[in-house]
Amino acid sequence: MLAIINARLHPVSSSPVRGALLLDGGSIREIGDIRVPGDVPVIDARDRIVTPGIIEAHCHAGLSEEGIGWEGNDGNERSDPMTPHVRAIDGANPEDKAFGFFREAGITSSQLTPGSANIIGGEQLVAKSKETLFIDEMVVLRPSGMKAALGENPKRVYGPKKSPATRMGNAAVMRKWLSKALAYSKKKESGSDPDFDMILEALLPVVHGDIPLRIHCHRADDILTAIRLAEEFSLDFSLEHVTQGHLLADTLAEKAIPCAAGPSMVHEAKVEMRGNGFEGVATMHRAGVRICLTNDHPVVHGRNLPAAAGMLQAAGLSSDDALGTITLAAARHMGLGDRLGSLEVGKDADVVIWSGDPLDARSFADVTIIDGEVVHRRGDDA
Amino acid sequence: MRAYRGARFYPVDSAPIDEGVMLVEDGKIVGIGRDIEVPANAEVIDLAGKVVIPGLVDAHSHVGMWGDGEGDASRDGNERPGPITAEVDAIDSVNPHHVSFQSCREGGVTSVMIHPGSGNAVGGLCFAAKTRGEVVDDMVLKAPTGLKGALGENPKRGGEGKDSPKTRMGTAALIRDFFARAEEYGRKKERGKDPDPDLALENGLRVLRGEIPFRVHAHRSDDIATAVRLCEELGIAFNVEHCTDGYMIAPFLAEKNVVAHVGPGLSSRGKVEVANRDERNAALLAEAGVKVCLVTDHPFLDVRYFMAYGGVAQKHGLSFSDTLRALTLSPAESIGVEDRVGSLAPGKDADFLVLAGEPFSYKSPVLSTYIEGVEVYSRIDRRGG
Numbered sequence: 001m002l003a004i005i006n007a008r009l010h011p012v013s014s015s016p017v018r019g020a021l022l023l024d025g026g027s028i029r030e031i032g033d034i035r036v037p038g039d040v041p042v043i044d045a046r047d048r049i050v051t052p053g054i055i056e057a058h059c060h061a062g063l064s065e066e067g068i069g070w071e072g073n074d075g076n077e078r079s080d081p082m083t084p085h086v087r088a089i090d091g092a093n094p095e096d097k098a099f100g101f102f103r104e105a106g107i108t109s110s111q112l113t114p115g116s117a118n119i120i121g122g123e124q125l126v127a128k129s130k131e132t133l134f135i136d137e138m139v140v141l142r143p144s145g146m147k148a149a150l151g152e153n154p155k156r157v158y159g160p161k162k163s164p165a166t167r168m169g170n171a172a173v174m175r176k177w178l179s180k181a182l183a184y185s186k187k188k189e190s191g192s193d194p195d196f197d198m199i200l201e202a203l204l205p206v207v208h209g210d211i212p213l214r215i216h217c218h219r220a221d222d223i224l225t226a227i228r229l230a231e232e233f234s235l236d237f238s239l240e241h242v243t244q245g246h247l248l249a250d251t252l253a254e255k256a257i258p259c260a261a262g263p264s265m266v267h268e269a270k271v272e273m274r275g276n277g278f279e280g281v282a283t284m285h286r287a288g289v290r291i292c293l294t295n296d297h298p299v300v301h302g303r304n305l306p307a308a309a310g311m312l313q314a315a316g317l318s319s320d321d322a323l324g325t326i327t328l329a330a331a332r333h334m335g336l337g338d339r340l341g342s343l344e345v346g347k348d349a350d351v352v353i354w355s356g357d358p359l360d361a362r363s364f365a366d367v368t369i370i371d372g373e374v375v376h377r378r379g380d381d382a
Numbered sequence: 383m384r385a386y387r388g389a390r391f392y393p394v395d396s397a398p399i400d401e402g403v404m405l406v407e408d409g410k411i412v413g414i415g416r417d418i419e420v421p422a423n424a425e426v427i428d429l430a431g432k433v434v435i436p437g438l439v440d441a442h443s444h445v446g447m448w449g450d451g452e453g454d455a456s457r458d459g460n461e462r463p464g465p466i467t468a469e470v471d472a473i474d475s476v477n478p479h480h481v482s483f484q485s486c487r488e489g490g491v492t493s494v495m496i497h498p499g500s501g502n503a504v505g506g507l508c509f510a511a512k513t514r515g516e517v518v519d520d521m522v523l524k525a526p527t528g529l530k531g532a533l534g535e536n537p538k539r540g541g542e543g544k545d546s547p548k549t550r551m552g553t554a555a556l557i558r559d560f561f562a563r564a565e566e567y568g569r570k571k572e573r574g575k576d577p578d579p580d581l582a583l584e585n586g587l588r589v590l591r592g593e594i595p596f597r598v599h600a601h602r603s604d605d606i607a608t609a610v611r612l613c614e615e616l617g618i619a620f621n622v623e624h625c626t627d628g629y630m631i632a633p634f635l636a637e638k639n640v641v642a643h644v645g646p647g648l649s650s651r652g653k654v655e656v657a658n659r660d661e662r663n664a665a666l667l668a669e670a671g672v673k674v675c676l677v678t679d680h681p682f683l684d685v686r687y688f689m690a691y692g693g694v695a696q697k698h699g700l701s702f703s704d705t706l707r708a709l710t711l712s713p714a715e716s717i718g719v720e721d722r723v724g725s726l727a728p729g730k731d732a733d734f735l736v737l738a739g740e741p742f743s744y745k746s747p748v749l750s751t752y753i754e755g756v757e758v759y760s761r762i763d764r765r766g767g
Contacts, residue, residue: 066650067657097651152453265648265690267482267681268451275451277686298650307648307690310744360743361693 001029002372003036004351007045010358012052012320012328013342021050023349026371031343043367043374043381045353051323052343053108053350053370054358055330056302058214058240058260058294061099061110062092062127062135066298072096076117081158082177084146084202086122088112094135098297102129103376105303106352106365109140111334116149116216117157119164119173123147123202124214126334128350128370140348144334145238146206148174149216150225151272171225178233181207212236212258212335218243218272227255238333241296243273246280249287258333259289263296265308278308282315285325292329310359322359353381383407384755385420388430389736393726394711404434406732409754414726435706435741436726437492437733437753438688441713442623442643442677445483445494445513446476449681456480460501465537465547466560469581470506472496473525476518482680486513487759489686490748491678492733493523493724495717497623500532500599501539503547503556507585508597510717512733514753524719529589531557531620532599533608534655554608561586561616595619597643601655603627610638621716624679626656629663632670641716642672644708646679647691664708665699674704675713693742706741 004021009031011017022030022040036042065072074091077083092112102110108129114122124145127138150170159165164173181203187194205211215226218241230237238258239245245252245259252259261281268276284291293312295305305326313322331341339348349372356363368376384406391402393414403420405413420426448459458475461467476496486494492513498505509525511518533554538547547553564586570577588594598609601624613620622628625642628635635642644664651659660666668674676695678685688709696705714724722731732755739746751759 064652067654067659069654265684265687267449267485267684267686269449269681271451271453273451277684298652300648301650304648304694307694307744311687311690314744314747360745361690362697362742364697 001037001040002369002374003040003042004045004050004353005036005042006047007050007353008047009343010049010051010320010323011343012324013344021343021351023351023369023372027349028343028345028347031345043353048366049354049356049358050343051352051354051358052327052341053352053368054106054305054326055334055341056102056107056110056294056297056305057292057330057333058262059110059112059297059302060115061102061297061302062094062096062112063088063114064298065093065096066098076115077122078117078157081119081154081164081173082199083118083122084120084206085198086114087143088114088123088125089135089139089142092125092127092135094132094138098302099129099131101301101303103131103368103370104365104378105306106354106358106368107302107305108350108352108368108370109331109340110297110302111144113145113214114147116147116153119149119154119170120177120203121147121149126336129375130370131375140339141334141336143205143211145212145214147216148213151216151218151222152270153216167222167225171229174229175232177203178207178229182233206235207233209234209236212238214238214240216240218270220244220247222272223248227257242284243276243280245289246275246283249284249289252284253288256290259284259291260294260333261291262294262308263300264293265295265300265304265311278311278315281312282317285317285321290329290332291325292333293325294330304361306358306363307361310361313359319359355379383412383421383424385424385426386429386434387420387426388428389432389434391726392433392435392706392741394436394707395725395727401430404726404734406755409732409756411726411728411730411732413728429736432749433737433739433741433746434726435735435737436710436724437735437751438490438709439493439713439717439724440486440491440678440680440685440688441495441675441716442645443494443496443680443685444499445486445496445680445685446478446480446518447472447496448499450480450482459499461498461506462501465503465545465553465556466582467498467502467506468504468529468560468583468585470498471509471526472498472507473509473518473522476511478515478518478521482685483513485680485684485686487751488748489688490735490751491685491688492751492753493714493717493719495527495713497597498530500530500536500623503532503537503553504560504582505530505532510719512753514756514758523722524717526588526594527717528595528597529585530599531596531609533605534599534601535653536599550605550608554612557612561590561618564590589618590616592619595621597621597623599623601626601653603630605655606631606635610640623677625667626663627658628672629660629666630658632667632672635667636671640672641675642667643675643677643713643716645677645691646682647676647694648683648687661694661698664695668700668704668708673712673716674700674708675716676705676708677713689742689748690744696742
């Protein structure tokens with residue numbers, strides 16, 4: 001057990017409150033105005049702000065390793081535009097420096113995802129930023145989704161001599177394979193025993209709606225193509241990046257589609273990113289879109305995600321709402337809203353004590369706790 | 383004349399002024415202080431509760447020439463092929479109507495030095511501009527302001543097939559050869575031998591004659607040391623761009639009086655040569671006595687978030703006043719335009735920002751950006767009231 005006392009608790013799921021937090025067996029046991037048993041080790045928050053661990057819901061840590069070059073680039077299996085059978089767990093290196101920086105910055109969970117070179121790029125997972133050589137020990141949820149991509153990236157990687165070479169080619173490749181997976185599924189159900197096909201096997205949970213297809217889309221028309229395809233196949237799905245989503249905010253809100261917005265701190269590196277910025281994300285939030293914020297680490301380093309949420313607050317969100325986009329909304333986006341993202345009894349004991357306002361670029365994570373274990377301390381807490 | 387009154391002013395080159403007054407006329411600052419008399423005919427702008435700092439100066443930027451949502455059509459930063467393209471001039475690649483200039487005004491950046499990219503060992507001329515205007519020539523603050531050079535991974539990556547450079551020593555040899563030829567070219571001209579005109583060597587001569595510095599892209603500590611070695615050998619003025627490993631050899635750089643343009647901020651370690659990137663770099667360099675300028679390297683850090691980079695540098699140990707200086711007066715000095723911009727002082731251009739509060743917090747957004755006394759960005763206007 002571990003207790004954090006004298007805290008200004010920001011649970012995210014409820015209003016800020018002063019009090020204590022009791023952690024037990026990797027989860028939160030009690031919160032608020034509670035009595036801490038005498039024999040429990042205590043961290044005195046000394047009136048600092050305490051929040052749930054920060055979550056980077058769209059991340060390439062471990063797959064695009066820091067400072068290594070091509071040898072450390074394992075995010076895109078560029079051999080074919082259809083690679084649903086590859087798995088992030090087989091590419092993500094727990095030794096990537098990023099995870100250490102995440103612990104220092106209060107980033108306790110991240111969804112590790114293949115890149116966007118392929119129409120369907122592979123299986124995703126959610127990991128805790130634990131220090132270990134075994135990726136399996138970091139896994140919270142696997143698979144957490146299947147990565148897909150529309151827009152510029154796939155057609156740039158494969159065109160013009162191979163399909164997809166156009167946006168309509170992008171959609172056709174996806175439609176073709178989802179159709180094949182449905183036919184394969186029917187054959188299996190009817191007992192006609194089709195030949196084993198690893199690609200189609202990997203697509204079964206997608207066409208059955210068991211895991212979400214997470215579709216990379218920036219431009220407004222790509223966002224609408226993603227929705228068209230997903231609805232055609234009745235998929236569980238989310239939209240990733242959604243750079244021009246502010247142009248479609250009412251539609252996205254009405255359909256209640258989970259959206260991971262960002263990286264908003266980079267400029268319009270590509271044509272499909274025109275209009276990128278925090279103002280657009282704020283517009284979506286105001287319209288009621290189910291939005292979480294991501295830095296798309298390493299495009300913008302995940303350690304700066306709280307600072308990015310600060311920019312979102314500057315664009316008009318309340319501080320609680322801005323914090324929510326990198327905690328509870330991010331947890332829900334990953335399908336883990338019941339386990340992560342807020343300080344609530346029964347949830348995972350992923351907690352951060354901050355030196356100041358968590359969303360101020362000048363603040364530090366003084367203490368980071370994952371599953372009830374302290375994984376980072378600085379300053380007087382060291 | 384206008385009188386901006388009531389704010390806290392950070393002039394940068396002098397002490398902060400609470401509830402001060404700044405007088406602006408014809409685009410210039412004509413007075414600043416606490417007890418300044420406001421002429422009867424002056425229009426008074428009440429800035430009580432606000433904070434005023436000089437317009438930010440970004441000494442390493444690619445605004446107007448790169449990205450900007452136009453894809454390949456506007457990728458005009460690296461002239462290829464060929465590792466030596468000293469003849470090109472960044473001014474010929476810059477489109478004032480790119481959205482990045484609006485981003486500058488929004489982020490409070492009023493002056494920029496625009497560089498060619500780092501794909502070539504010698505990449506071309508840099509120049510400095512204000513971030514407002516319709517025709518780039520009207521925006522020029524100073525031109526040229528340097529010749530771009532590059533060491534490390536980028537130039538050797540750029541070579542096609544068997545072209546040099548293929549190694550770091552190859553890049554250094556190309557730069558040596560280039561300046562040796564420029565020197566010879568200059569000698570021939572002096573002796574009236576009338577060599578065929580060579581634009582690249584002409585620009586090399588400008589560096590050798592001390593008219594402009596060589597501005598050398600170098601991340602890794604050995605690349606930085608190579609920059610120092612080459613430039614000392616050639617006897618040319620220079621500074622180091624990026625200087626990512628600078629903190630590892632900070633006393634050496636201080637002894638050599640190297641100016642470090644540190645950035646882009648908030649980024650990660652995409653290349654091997656930035657594997658040792660450390661957020662404390664700016665603070666440790668400053669502590670050792672190195673002059674530090676923070677830079678965006680836009681589009682690598684969106685220039686709109688330059689101030690947040692200042693916050694991160696401050697967080698990791700750069701003092702408040704050093705941080706403010708690293709975003710204003712130090713880059714102005716490094717570019718050679720400190721007589722015009724970089725601080726709030728009589729005689730200087732009226733380039734300044736009105737902030738909602740103390741700099742470097744997300745709670746203190748830029749409310750207004752002024753260039754030469756003209757409001758070029760207003761947060762309220764942009765957000766529709």
